[in-house]
Amino acid sequence: METPYTDHLTVDDYEQVYEPAEDTFLLLDALEADIPYIRKIKPLICLEIGSGSGVIVTALAKQLTETFCMASDINAHACRTTLRTAKRNGTHVDTINCNLLDCVREKCIDLLVFNPPYVVTTDDEMKNQSFAESQVSSNLVYSWAGGKYGRRVIDELLIRLDGILSTKGVLYLLALRENKPDKLISELYTLGFMAIKFLERRIPGEYLYVIKVTRK
Template identity: 45%
Template sequence: METPVYKFEPHDYDTVYEPAEDTFLLLDALEAELDTIKARQPSLCVEIGPGSGVVIVALSKHLPAGQTHCIGFDLNPNACRMTQKTAHLNGSRVDVVNMDLLAGLRPTSVDLLVFNPPYVPTQPVATTAHATASLEEHIDEFRSSVDVGQTLVHAWAGGADGRVVTDRVLADLPRVLSPTGLFYLLLLKENKPEEVLEQIRGMNLRGEFSSIYTHRYTSPPRTNYSGLGGMGRVSDLL
C-alpha cells in the first residue's frame, strides 16, 4: 500500500505528529490485511487520531469510493486540517471531524476502525486525569494545550503502560463495532498486548495478533523504545 503524498509546513511540525516508523508499520500491516478488509465490504471506515492523514487516505484509495465512507476523528484541529490537506493532495474523499475518540458515533455503525494510539508509557502527569475527568474536562484540557503548543505530547504520551487512551477506546468497542466490524490497533510490547487481548475477548469479541514485527522507534519523542511492535486485529464475528 503506497504512502500518500503529504506536505508539512514548518509550523506543522510543532502541532501535528509527522509520519514516522509506527505509521509505516501500520500501513504495511494494513496492506497485508487488505483482502480480509475488502471481503467485509465496509460501509464506514474510521481512523481515530489520523494526525497527518496518511493512513486513512491510503485506505481510502484501496476501498471503493461509492461503497466505503472514510472518516478521521481527531481532537487536534491542526491534525484535522492536515488530514484534509493530505486527502486533497491525493485526490481522496475523506471527511474529518474534530471530536474526542468515538463519542459521536451511532451504535454498531463502524465496519472498519483503525487506531495508532499514544502508546509510549509515561509518568501519569499529563495523562492520568484523562481516565477520571469528564469528557468536557478532557476536551478543555486538550484545547488549552493547543494554545500553548503542547499538542504533540498527546500524540505519543500514553500514561501508565501506555494504555490510558487505548483503554478508553477498548471500553467503547462493543458499542460502535458493526456485526462484521474489524478493529486494527498498534501496540508496543510495553502496552501488555496479551492483557489487551484478554480484555477484548471478555467483551465477546474475537481478537488476535495479525502481525508482529521487531521494531525500533527512533523518531523523537519515541526514542529508546524497542522490541515487539505489533498490530492486533479484533473482529465482531464470533
C-alpha cells in the same frame, strides 16, 4: 497499498501533528496485507481515530472507493492536515474534531483503525490534559502520552468498542510491547471479541504490534 504523498506538509505542520514514522508504516503494511479481508467485509464506513497527518486514512480512502472514510482527532490542526493530505492524493476524507468516538453514532463503524498514544507515562501527565489544551499549537503530548502501561487511552477505547463497532466490524490497533498485548487480547476476549497479533516489528527502541480485533 500506496503510501500517500506528504510533500505538501511543512516543518510547521510537523510541529503540530505527529509525523509519519515506523509505527505509521507498520500499520500501513498490516492494512495492505489484509486488504483482501477488508474488501470481503465490504465496509460502508471507515474511521481512523487520531489521524494526525492523515496518511493512514488517505491510503484507505484511495483503496476503498465505495467506503465512506472519515477521521477523528482531538487536535483541530490534525483534522485540517488530514483534509489537505486527502486532497493532495486525489481522494476525500471527512474529519471530526473530537475526543476518540464522542461524535460517532453507535455500532456503525465497519473498519476502525487506531494508532493510539501508547508511550508509558505518569497518570498525572494524562490527568492534566484537556480538550482545550489539545487545540494549542505545538502541543503534541496527545499523540504519544499513554499513562500507566501506555494503556489509558487504549482502555478507554476498549470500554466503548462494543458500542461503536458494527456486527461485521474490524479494528486494527497498534500497540507497544509495554502495553502488555497478551493481556490486551485476553481482555478483549472477555468483552466479546477475538483478537490476534496480526503483524509485529522490532524498531530502534521499541517492539510494535498490530492487533486485529473482530467480534466473536
